[in-house]
Structures are given as structure tokens and as C-alpha cells.
Amino acid sequence: MxxxxxxxxxxxxxxxxxxxxxxxxxxxxxxxxxxxxxxxxxxxxxxxxxxxxxxxxxxxxxxxxxxxxxxxxxxxxxxxxxxIGAVFQQSTLDLDLTVHRNLTYFAALHGIGGREAARRADAALDRLDMREREGEKARALNGGHRRRAEIARALMHDxxxxxxxxxxxxxxxxxxxxxxxxxxxxxxxxxxxxxxxxxxxxxxxxxxxxxxxxxxxxxxxxxxxxxxxxxxxxxxxxxxxxxxxx
Ligand SMILES: Nc1ncnc2c1ncn2[C@@H]1O[C@H](COP(=O)(O)OP(=O)(O)OP(=O)(O)O)[C@@H](O)[C@H]1O
Structure with a gap:
């Protein structure tokens, strides 16, 4: 290095x-x-x-x-x-939104919407082995799955x-x-x-x-x-x- x-x-x-x-x-x-x-x-x-x-x-x-x-x-x-994608010490997920919506909402802030946002959310959740939880509210996830959802979200803008x-x-x-x-x-x-x-x-x-x-x-x-x-x-x-x- x-x-x-x-x-x-x-x-x-x-x-x-x-x-x-x-x-x-x-x-x-x-x-x-x-x-x-x-x-x-x-x-x-x-x-x-x-x-x-x-x-x-x-x-x-x-x-x-x-x-x-x-x-x-x-x-x-x-x-x-x-x-840059960032995951900070304190969680910033919206606990009242589903995992998938947390990701697509974040994508919208980066100007990515519609099908492209949904496609990226699917891919990011697949990467973190979180696809089956996409419809759950963030509040329902345990600590490890919340962290994974946050990491998936941090990948949305590539x-x-x-x-x-x-x-x-x-x-x-x-x-x-x-x-x-x-x-x-x-x-x-x-x-x-x-x-x-x-x-x-x-x-x-x-x-x-x-x-x-x-x-x-x-x-x-x-x-x-x-x-x-x-x-x-x-x-x-x-x-x-x-x-x-x-
Ligand atoms: N917002 C702040 N205002 C004033 N001093 C700060 C602030 N944040 C950090 N410091 C000081 O800067 C130095 C480095 O702290 P920092 O939090 O960056 O370390 P760290 O390695 O992240 O530690 P930790 O694992 O405890 O978070 C410390 O002396 C700390 O007191």
C-alpha cells in the first residue's frame, strides 16, 4: 500500500x-x-x-x-x-419504512428513481443476503439485519x-x-x-x-x-x- x-x-x-x-x-x-x-x-x-x-x-x-x-x-x-458510500456508527434507517423503501428513498436523493431504483435495491439486497426481508419494516429487523440493510443502502448509488x-x-x-x-x-x-x-x-x-x-x-x-x-x-x-x- x-x-x-x-x-x-x-x-x-x-x-x-x-x-x-x-x-x-x-x-x-x-x-x-x-x-x-x-x-x-x-x-x-x-x-x-x-x-x-x-x-x-x-x-x-x-x-x-x-x-x-x-x-x-x-x-x-x-x-x-x-x-462514497458511508455507514456511520449510529443507524439512520427510517424504522417505519420497509427495507426496500429505505433503499429506494435513498436512491431518490441521488436522482435515481423508478425501475432503476428498484433494480438496484434488489441487487444490493441480494448482495447482503437480505432480499427475503425487503418487505419488512426496518423496526422489525434485529441489529445484524439492520446493519446489513444499511450497507445495502450505501451501495445504491454505486x-x-x-x-x-x-x-x-x-x-x-x-x-x-x-x-x-x-x-x-x-x-x-x-x-x-x-x-x-x-x-x-x-x-x-x-x-x-x-x-x-x-x-x-x-x-x-x-x-x-x-x-x-x-x-x-x-x-x-x-x-x-x-x-x-x-
Ligand atoms: N466533535 C468533537 N469535538 C471536539 N473534540 C472531538 C470531537 N470528536 C472527536 N473529538 C476528539 O478528537 C480526538 C479523536 O476522537 P475520535 O472520535 O475521532 O476517535 P475514534 O478513534 O473515532 O474513537 P472512538 O472509537 O471512541 O469513536 C479525541 O481526542 C476526541 O476527544
């Missing part, structure tokens, strides 16, 4: 940001090519959510550059944001980059595994770049790219198996982030 030269996927180059006077990100650089699952690993307060706020255009970096599918986020925000901020928080082990597997498949089968923020190291596979964020800086980046070396990735992560058991 290089921080230069990727003309598509996601590029974050020397990005810094402060909340008030307090630095939250300092010189963060990494790149994730198309189809790659990139795990953004960091303990609480590392800066993961701050980075997501910058990537989704909610805030602007104080310095540095963000590129989405070749579009510079500050110079061409509409083009860049049109290629994003090049999918951002997920701790998407398995609060889910049981089976639901966590199902969602982690589904999103890994999305990268591999659909060529989508995935940025998956977590502090749960067991969600990372050997072949994934990893960016370890600690106190707003990149502590390590590269293929998971290279970062881990002969040790379990958890040990390396805890050592780097100062949380190793005594």
Missing part, C-alpha cells in the same frame, strides 16, 4: 485536523486501491471518527489532500462525494469507496461474522474499496490492508500479515497503541 500513485480507490495524503486547538489527526497518509479491504484500526480516541467526518465532507481538513476514485475532495467535492465506522458495535458474534464476511466479499467481487474502522482485531484477515491509527498518527500500515509478522496482530496492535497487558 502506497500513499502515492493510486489514481482510483481512496488516497489520504498528509491530512491534519484539530478540534478547536486540540489536534485529532496529524499528517495522516495512506492509500487503498480498488477492491481492497482496508482496516483502520485504532483504540478509542485515535481519530477514526474524525477521519470519517473529513472523508464524508462533514468537516474540512486543515491541511492535506483526500482523493476518492481520482476526484480531489476539496476541489471537486460533488464528484468525490458521489463516489460507490467506488465504502466507509464503515465500527459497523459491528453491539452485534452478537454470529451477526458480526456475517457482516464482516459480506463486506469482504463486496471488495473482492464488486471491486469496491472498503475502509472499515474498528478496534476489533479479529475482524481483520491476513490479506487485508491495515492502517493502525494512534493518537491521530499512523503508527503502522501495510498488509495485515506483514504488520503482524510471527506474532498475533492483536499483540502488535496493543503494543503499538500502548495497551499491552503487563
Amino acid at each position: 502506497s500513499s502515492r500513485g493510486a489514481s482510483s480507490g481512496l488516497v489520504v495524503a498528509d491530512v491534519s485536523f484539530a478540534w478547536g486547538g486540540r489536534k485529532a489527526l496529524e499528517g495522516v497518509s495512506f492509500a487503498a486501491p480498488p477492491g481492497k479491504f482496508c482496516a483502520l484500526l485504532g483504540p478509542n480516541g485515535a481519530g477514526k471518527s474524525t477521519l470519517f467526518a473529513l472523508l464524508t465532507g462533514l468537516m474540512r481538513p486543515a491541511s492535506g489532500r483526500i482523493e476518492v476514485a481520482g476526484h480531489d475532495l476539496s476541489r471537486a467535492p460533488r464528484a468525490a462525494l458521489a463516489r 460507490p467506488a469507496v465504502l466507509l464503515l465506522d465500527e459497523p459491528t458495535v453491539g452485534l452478537d458474534a454470529a451477526a458480526r461474522r456475517a457482516i464482516t464476511d459480506h463486506v469482504h466479499d463486496l471488495g473482492r467481487d464488486a471491486g469496491i474499496t472498503v475502509l472499515w474502522a474498528t478496534h476489533l482485531v479479529d475482524e481483520v484477515r491476513d490479506e487485508d490492508e491495515v492502517v493502525i491509527l494512534h493518537r491521530g498518527r499512523v503508527a503502522a500500515q501495510g498488509p495485515a500479515e506483514e504488520i503482524a509478522g510471527p506474532r498475533p496482530l492483536t499483540d502488535v496492535f496493543l503494543t503499538m497503541t500502548g495497551k499491552a497487558a503487563a
Whole structure:
């Protein structure tokens, strides 16, 4: 993984940001090519959510550059944001609408309507193995299925980059595994770049790219198996982030 030269996927180059006077990100650089699952690993307060706020255009970096599918986020925000799908920590499904309607409503906000929206909803729900629940109200779904519906919704406008901020928080082990597997498949089968923020190291596979964020800086980046070396990735992560058991 290089921080230069990727003309598509996601590029974050020397990005810094402060909340008030307090630095939250300092010189963060990494790149994730198309189809790659990139795990953004960091303990609480590392800066993961701050980075997501910058990537989704909610805030602007104080310095540095963000590129989405070749579009510079500050110079061409509409083009860049049109290629981003995001799943935030807090669910934003409309609980009184059916799963299918949640998806087609979102599509309408992107100017996609009618049969095309229905076709995309069917395809997205198939991808997440959620088609049989399309007629249920979101309120009736369990936590894992709500998350899957949100991920399906985030695919409606055909994003090049999918951002997920701790998407398995609060889910049981089976639901966590199902969602982690589904999103890994999305990268591999659909060529989508995935940025998956977590502090749960067991969600990372050997072949994934990893960016370890600690106190707003990149502590390590590269293929998971290279970062881990002969040790379990958890040990390396805890050592780097100062949380190793005594
Ligand atoms: N809205 C905000 N206003 C002020 N400071 C903030 C705000 N959001 C985050 N911070 C600060 O920025 C730093 C990074 O926090 P951030 O929430 O980005 O980390 P995180 O890795 O997402 O942690 P968590 O896993 O707890 O969500 C912390 O010092 C935090 O207190």
C-alpha cells in the first residue's frame, strides 16, 4: 500500500485536523486501491471518527489532500462525494419504512428513481443476503439485519469507496461474522474499496490492508500479515497503541 500513485480507490495524503486547538489527526497518509479491504484500526480516541467526518465532507481538513476514485475532495467535492458510500456508527434507517423503501428513498436523493431504483435495491439486497426481508419494516429487523440493510443502502448509488465506522458495535458474534464476511466479499467481487474502522482485531484477515491509527498518527500500515509478522496482530496492535497487558 502506497500513499502515492493510486489514481482510483481512496488516497489520504498528509491530512491534519484539530478540534478547536486540540489536534485529532496529524499528517495522516495512506492509500487503498480498488477492491481492497482496508482496516483502520485504532483504540478509542485515535481519530477514526474524525477521519470519517473529513472523508464524508462533514468537516474540512486543515491541511492535506483526500482523493476518492481520482476526484480531489476539496476541489471537486460533488464528484468525490458521489463516489462514497458511508455507514456511520449510529443507524439512520427510517424504522417505519420497509427495507426496500429505505433503499429506494435513498436512491431518490441521488436522482435515481423508478425501475432503476428498484433494480438496484434488489441487487444490493441480494448482495447482503437480505432480499427475503425487503418487505419488512426496518423496526422489525434485529441489529445484524439492520446493519446489513444499511450497507445495502450505501451501495445504491454505486460507490467506488465504502466507509464503515465500527459497523459491528453491539452485534452478537454470529451477526458480526456475517457482516464482516459480506463486506469482504463486496471488495473482492464488486471491486469496491472498503475502509472499515474498528478496534476489533479479529475482524481483520491476513490479506487485508491495515492502517493502525494512534493518537491521530499512523503508527503502522501495510498488509495485515506483514504488520503482524510471527506474532498475533492483536499483540502488535496493543503494543503499538500502548495497551499491552503487563
Ligand atoms: N466533535 C468533537 N469535538 C471536539 N473534540 C472531538 C470531537 N470528536 C472527536 N473529538 C476528539 O478528537 C480526538 C479523536 O476522537 P475520535 O472520535 O475521532 O476517535 P475514534 O478513534 O473515532 O474513537 P472512538 O472509537 O471512541 O469513536 C479525541 O481526542 C476526541 O476527544
